[in-house]
Amino acid sequence: xxxxxxxxxxxxxxxxxxxxxxxxxxxxxxxxxxxxxxxxxxxxxxxxxxxxxxxxxxxxxxxxxxxxxxxxxxxxxxxxxxxxxxxxxxxxxxxxxxxxxxxxxxxxxxxxxxxxxxxxxxxxxxxxxxxxxxxxxxxxxxxx
Numbered sequence: 001x002x003x004x005x006x007x008x009x010x011x012x013x014x015x016x017x018x019x020x021x022x023x024x025x026x027x028x029x030x031x032x033x034x035x036x037x038x039x040x041x042x043x044x045x046x047x048x049x050x051x052x053x054x055x056x057x058x059x060x061x062x063x064x065x066x067x068x069x070x071x072x073x074x075x076x077x078x079x080x081x082x083x084x085x086x087x088x089x090x091x092x093x094x095x096x097x098x099x100x101x102x103x104x105x106x107x108x109x110x111x112x113x114x115x116x117x118x119x120x121x122x123x124x125x126x127x128x129x130x131x132x133x134x135x136x137x138x139x140x141x142x143x144x
Contacts, residue, residue, distance in 0.1 A: 004049060005049075005050060005068055005141070006047035006048065006049065006070070006071055007047060007048050007049075007050065007052075007053055007066060007067065007068060007094070008024075008046075008047050008048070008088070009056060009058055009064050009065070009066055010024060010064065010066075010067060011058070011062065011063075011064060012063060012064075012065060012097060014026070014065070014090065017058040018046075024090055025090075026090070027067075027089075027090045027091065027092060028089060028090070028091075029089060030072075030087050030089045031045055031087050031088050031089065032087075033072070033086050033087050034084075034086055034087075038075065038076050038084045038085070038086065039076075040079045040082075040083070040084060042084070043084065044075070044084020044085055044086065045085050045086075045087065045088035046083065046085075047082065047083065047085065047088060048081050049082070050132050050135075050136055050141070051081045051128075051132045051144070052078075052082050053066075053132065053136075054104065054131065055080065055082075056081070056082055057103075063097040063099055064097075064098060064099070065095070065096045065097065066093075066094040066098070066139070067090045067091065067092065067093055067094060068092050068094055069088050069089065069090055069091055070088070070091050071086075071087070071088050072085050072086045072088070073086075074086040074087075094139055094140075094141065103135075103138075106138065107135050107138045108131070108134070
């Protein structure tokens with residue numbers, strides 16, 4: 001198992017935001033192993049590092065749940081702070097029913113979009129270590 005904390009944004013009911021027909025099992029239960037080769041943005045159960053929390057949150061105002069997850073030994077290396085694994089299990093709920101954009105507004109009230117959009121959202125937050133630590137501190141998580 002990996003020593004680095006991994007995270008997963010899910011819609012309420014443990015529903016995957018990027019694969020609408022998939023529901024993750026209850027906390028503590030491993031997913032069924034995926035078959036075939038693992039692929040980034042394809043085959044595998046994806047999780048993100050703390051630095052990837054802002055990048056991989058669903059891009060909307062819908063409330064989401066953030067889970068700490070554990071992945072199986074078999075996984076690929078991080079790419080853009082996320083990676084696929086053969087199996088995944090939800091370890092604990094970090095925060096429930098929270099809009100990622102509302103969270104970003106609370107953590108980064110002075111956020112300005114580098115592209116100049118009038119309403120900065122979570123998509124505008126760079127994945128710097130400083131920003132990741134601000135977000136982790138707000139969530140009550142250990143910093144990097």
